Amino acid sequence: MxxxxxxxxxxxxxxxxxxxxxxxxxxxxxxxxxxxxxxxxxxxxxxxxxxxxxxxxxxxxxxVTKEERALFRQLIKANGVGPKLALAILSNMTVGQFVQAVHHNDMSTLVKLPGVGKKTAERLLVEMRDKLKDFGEQAFVGLAMPELAMAPQEAAMDPKDDALAALIALGYKQSQAETVVKKVAKADMNSEAIIRDALKAML
Missing domain, CATH: 2.40.50.140 (Nucleic acid-binding proteins)
Known part of the structure; x- marks a missing residue:
């Protein structure tokens, strides 16, 4: 391993x-x-x-953090959640945000995630509530990711295409990804900035 x-x-x-x-x-x-x-x-x-x-x-x-990996490992143990879906969940929410959603039984937030329908959200709320107890009730609440370190844009690559490919890889439908990328992308943005704003726009 x-x-x-x-x-x-x-x-x-x-x-x-x-x-x-x-x-x-x-x-x-x-x-x-x-x-x-x-x-x-x-x-x-x-x-x-x-x-x-x-x-x-x-x-x-x-x-980047052990806490995020720990939550990923718990997510892939949940019924119907594979690595791809677990990665999509963690791409859209910090560890603390996910823990808070589970503690507050916040289904409306979970169903906005790519690949998470009502049934999957219900399973996550039930199964993850017990699994998160192993971490300690306050272990991850409010946990923030480190400051973002944005890489410079590479001239040889189209940042919109990169962002679109990343969103599709994370489970979003192509039509949905194209719409949101077109909406948030600006001329001076690199792919990471577009992806960041696109994910925010879809929640």
């Missing part, structure tokens, strides 16, 4: 990053919360990771 990576950010293509660890490149899928918090290309990065082994692939997921 790969539990942590410490290296340099070699490439960033939301929601995936490539980390160079002593000459070995690890492709890591991150929640957008963690993706935002990483530095620009060439910066040192530390990610707490979770490896998902499938018959056709080994998928590595990375998080």
């Amino acid at each position: 790969i539990g942590r990576l410490t290296g340099l950010v070699a490439a960033k293509q939301p929601p995936e990053i490539l980390i160079d660890v002593a000459g070995v490149g690890y492709e890591v899928q991150c929640s957008m919360q963690s993706f935002y918090a990483l530095g620009e290309i060439g910066a040192k990065a530390v990610l707490h990771t979770h490896l998902v082994v499938r018959e056709d692939a080994h998928l590595l997921f990375g998080f």
Whole structure:
């Protein structure tokens, strides 16, 4: 099991990053919360990771904080929640926001998440309420992510296309993603800024 990576950010293509660890490149899928918090290309990065082994692939997921990884691990244990959906949830909410939603039985917030319908939201509220007790009732409430470290825009890539691809990878329908990207994107914004504003606009 790969539990942590410490290296340099070699490439960033939301929601995936490539980390160079002593000459070995690890492709890591991150929640957008963690993706935002990483530095620009060439910066040192530390990610707490979770490896998902499938018959056709080994998928590595990375998080800036241990708390976010812990919640990811609890989410994928819930009925009907796989790694992709868990990553989408954590891309749209901080750990503290999710914990508060569960504690307050806030279904209206959960159903706005991509891939979360009414039945899935109901299951999450029931199953996660018990799982969050293991963390301690106040463990994650109000927990904020680190300050966002926005990477400079790369001229060779269209930030709107990058943002659109990232939103689709996170579970949003293409038509929905195209509409919101068109709405929030401005000429001077890089892909990370567009994704950040798009996620806010869809909640």
